[in-house]
Amino acid sequence: MIFTVRTTVGQESLVVDILANKIRKEDLNIYSFCVIPGLKGYILVEADNEMTVRRGIANTPHIKGRGIVGGEVKIDELSSLLEAKPLMKSIKAGQKVELITGPFKGEKARVIRVNDTKEEVTVELLEAAVKIPVTIKAEHIRILKE
DSSP states (O other), X not given: OEEEEEXXXXXXXXHHHHHHHHHHXXXXXXXXXXXXXXXXXXXXXXXXXXXXXXXXXXXXXXEEEEEEEEEEEOHHHHHHHHSOOOHHHHOOTTOEEEEOSSTTTTOEEEEEEEETTTTEEEEEESSOSSOXXXXXXGGGEEEOOO
């Protein structure tokens, strides 16, 4: 069974490390943990039952509220979070993006051209005085909702 546990945002990996050490000492039937990058403030815990998870998270730092959120989670409910979406398929020319690394970090830009084979995009910074095309790796951008 899989359970969702609420944690402090940004402390998900720390909570997993603490729980891993705790279950080794207490010999609990917790089988695995999962930290999903797009799911901030939550971890997934696989165990034999809810009481085992509750015993595992008891007195653990960075666990919020009662810990377990909503009881057992079905694996088909998690499929959209666990599937890797191809990055290059979601980027289109004309989209607004934000640069997340490099010298232009935090700048907003518009995609001019997409090179699928090299996984690069050419963008034009929106707030620049002179519109100069900049080619960067696609993993260094975040698509903005419009």
